Amino acid sequence: MNRNNFLIHVALAIVLILIAAFAGQLNRWRKEWKSKVHIMPSAEKKRMSTAEEIALAEGRTFGRPEVLVKFKAGVSLETIDELTSRFHDRVEDRIESDPGLDAIDDLDNADAGEVVAQYSALPEVEYAEPNYEISLDAVDAPPLVPVRPADPRFEDQWALANSGQRGGKEGADISAMRAWATTTGSDKVVVAVLDSGVDYTHEDLAPNIWVRPASLAPYHDNELGTIEDVNGFNAIDNESDPMDDNGHGTHCAGIIGAEGSNDIGISGVNWKVKIMPLKFMNAGGYGTTKDAIEAINYVIDRKKAGVNVRIISASWGSTQRSRSLEEVIRKAYDNDILFVAAAGNASTNNDRSPHYPSSYNVPNVISVAALDRNDQLASFSNYGVKSVAIAAPGVDILSTWLGNEYEEKSGTSMATPVVSGVAALILAEHPRMSVDELREKVLASVDPLPALKAKIATGGRVNAAKALE
Amino acid sequence: MALNKEDAVKKARKDLAQRLKIDDNSIKEQSVDDSDFPDMSLGAAEDGEMSGQMITRGWRIRLGANNESYEYRADKNQVRLYKYKGKNYRI
Numbered sequence: 001m002n003r004n005n006f007l008i009h010v011a012l013a014i015v016l017i018l019i020a021a022f023a024g025q026l027n028r029w030r031k032e033w034k035s036k037v038h039i040m041p042s043a044e045k046k047r048m049s050t051a052e053e054i055a056l057a058e059g060r061t062f063g064r065p066e067v068l069v070k071f072k073a074g075v076s077l078e079t080i081d082e083l084t085s086r087f088h089d090r091v092e093d094r095i096e097s098d099p100g101l102d103a104i105d106d107l108d109n110a111d112a113g114e115v116v117a118q119y120s121a122l123p124e125v126e127y128a129e130p131n132y133e134i135s136l137d138a139v140d141a142p143p144l145v146p147v148r149p150a151d152p153r154f155e156d157q158w159a160l161a162n163s164g165q166r167g168g169k170e171g172a173d174i175s176a177m178r179a180w181a182t183t184t185g186s187d188k189v190v191v192a193v194l195d196s197g198v199d200y201t202h203e204d205l206a207p208n209i210w211v212r213p214a215s216l217a218p219y220h221d222n223e224l225g226t227i228e229d230v231n232g233f234n235a236i237d238n239e240s241d242p243m244d245d246n247g248h249g250t251h252c253a254g255i256i257g258a259e260g261s262n263d264i265g266i267s268g269v270n271w272k273v274k275i276m277p278l279k280f281m282n283a284g285g286y287g288t289t290k291d292a293i294e295a296i297n298y299v300i301d302r303k304k305a306g307v308n309v310r311i312i313s314a315s316w317g318s319t320q321r322s323r324s325l326e327e328v329i330r331k332a333y334d335n336d337i338l339f340v341a342a343a344g345n346a347s348t349n350n351d352r353s354p355h356y357p358s359s360y361n362v363p364n365v366i367s368v369a370a371l372d373r374n375d376q377l378a379s380f381s382n383y384g385v386k387s388v389a390i391a392a393p394g395v396d397i398l399s400t401w402l403g404n405e406y407e408e409k410s411g412t413s414m415a416t417p418v419v420s421g422v423a424a425l426i427l428a429e430h431p432r433m434s435v436d437e438l439r440e441k442v443l444a445s446v447d448p449l450p451a452l453k454a455k456i457a458t459g460g461r462v463n464a465a466k467a468l469e
Numbered sequence: 470m471a472l473n474k475e476d477a478v479k480k481a482r483k484d485l486a487q488r489l490k491i492d493d494n495s496i497k498e499q500s501v502d503d504s505d506f507p508d509m510s511l512g513a514a515e516d517g518e519m520s521g522q523m524i525t526r527g528w529r530i531r532l533g534a535n536n537e538s539y540e541y542r543a544d545k546n547q548v549r550l551y552k553y554k555g556k557n558y559r560i
Contacts, residue, residue: 196521246546248509248521284546285509286520316521318514342522345507380507380524411508411523 066112069119070126071100072163073155079124087118098148103131126163144181144465149261149271153406157266158373159255159393159418166396168373172461174392174418176269179425179464184260185270186428190309191256191420192232192299194292195249195316197242197279200231202250202400204258204265210274216305219298232277233298235291242277246285247402249277251409252315254400255417256424265406266398269421269464270428276302276309281316289322296328303335310427310438313420314341315413317355326360333364336435340420342412343369343382350384359387364435366423366442369456370394370415376451381412388456389443392418422464429468441467474501474528477543481530484541484550484560489534499531499538511542513549513557 071080084091084104093103106115112130119128129145148154148161155165160176162168190210200209212218212229219229224238232242244250253275260271278295281287296312303309312332329339339362344355350367358367367388370378372395377383381394394415401407423442427433433441445467446460453459472480478501486493506512506527510520527544540551541560550558 246509246521248523251523281509281519281521285523285525286514286518289517289519292519315523316519318510318519320514320516320518322517345522345524346512347507409523411521413522416522 066106067104067115069128072126075124146177147180149267151267153266156398172375175463175465182468183428185273187272189424189427190274191311192276193253194278196246196281197244197249198253198277199244199250207259208257210276234279235295242279245283251399252417256421270424293328300335311338313417315416330362339364340366342416343367343388345380350382350387368416368419370412383455392462471545480548481541497533499533502529504529513551
């Protein structure tokens, strides 16, 4: 080898070493870049599905298998293997923490969309979706992937995600999982639950209970005096403790805001929110108009004092009209507070036989009818094409109950907090929205249903995902 | 204390006897049926009363006296007289 050849070989070797070193560095940069992307779920706009989050949490590389397929409960592993081999596919990974969810690789390298369509058509499949590669670019990609909370009894919450369980109709729900891809709520939004009080010690509610900030003076009323309202207000005894001794208010509160994805019980429409407990109904579940008015006045006072209480959820009523109750609800409107009210359970037409407070013609009132798990108007629900605005799930609704328990209950009482919860989600995304805009947004979100045509004003069921678009 | 069906019937009989000023033994128990009521005042709200709009399981108690029929509604929390002379009463 002459001197020139030797130098050329040395130079080539140096170049190769430099290229290898640069490639190694690139890989490290790539890894660092990806690890930064993994932190992105804390951003407000989530773009990853639960399965992707699970995979990331388990430290697995993601991106190879074409599709993620969720098989229905009860479909055996043998059946899954049989189906995948029929399509000449293979199960690349079984997501252990989410039984029935498999990452599937198409051995023919078919287009992911085609594979999704193939699996979606199977009766054994709950859903199938492309296995999105998570990258910086994907963070800006528009499609929102449904988010499933880690709550052991979420499967029983058909109102939030109806997969056809217990004879229901698949999709007859409020599209909560798609909504949660945009927001799961905000602890800056306060919802007053005007009811039999709330069990604020319930483990699935306690983190989401409103607490009067130290900077805010206790409630003072000229007649009642000063009340140390730590967690809300009890209008029956005019005292500070709004503890529930019936269960109804606790149930309604859980529908709005049982803490989501905490590995306990259920998920509320809002995973995080602040529930302001108010008690005006007694242990029997009934109360007086006077006490309801006092409690609404309390909410208005707290709003004026700076608490961001924007919604009153009212799962109660009667056929008796009260001018003073109507006036105080109007006063709440003047203070930018939405009033969501139960349409009533007498199977009657509110246009002919009004039910109050839902039938008051005040601009902040939303009257709510109840639906069953098949998108049918509940047999007990009141209706009224002029006086009932919207419908929401209200039959066999699982929610929190006294003593850290959970119960299924039915009524327009249960449909009302679903709508209150959706309104709270909207405010989490659009905190400055006025009460008029908020009401309009909720009502414009509906999925029209044949069963509600000519029965209620919007003719539809509330849809949380649409409300956030 | 939570009421059971027997307690509720006893309470209803006693109330009717007092209202009609008759002996408890002259009241006939026509029927006692499990029933779902439309709300937490058992579909028998008193004047000025608001109640939770939740379907409530309870008992429909029909009593007879003086050739008339009277309806009471009860659950574990309460007993009510339904439309007695056009009005509802919580016992």
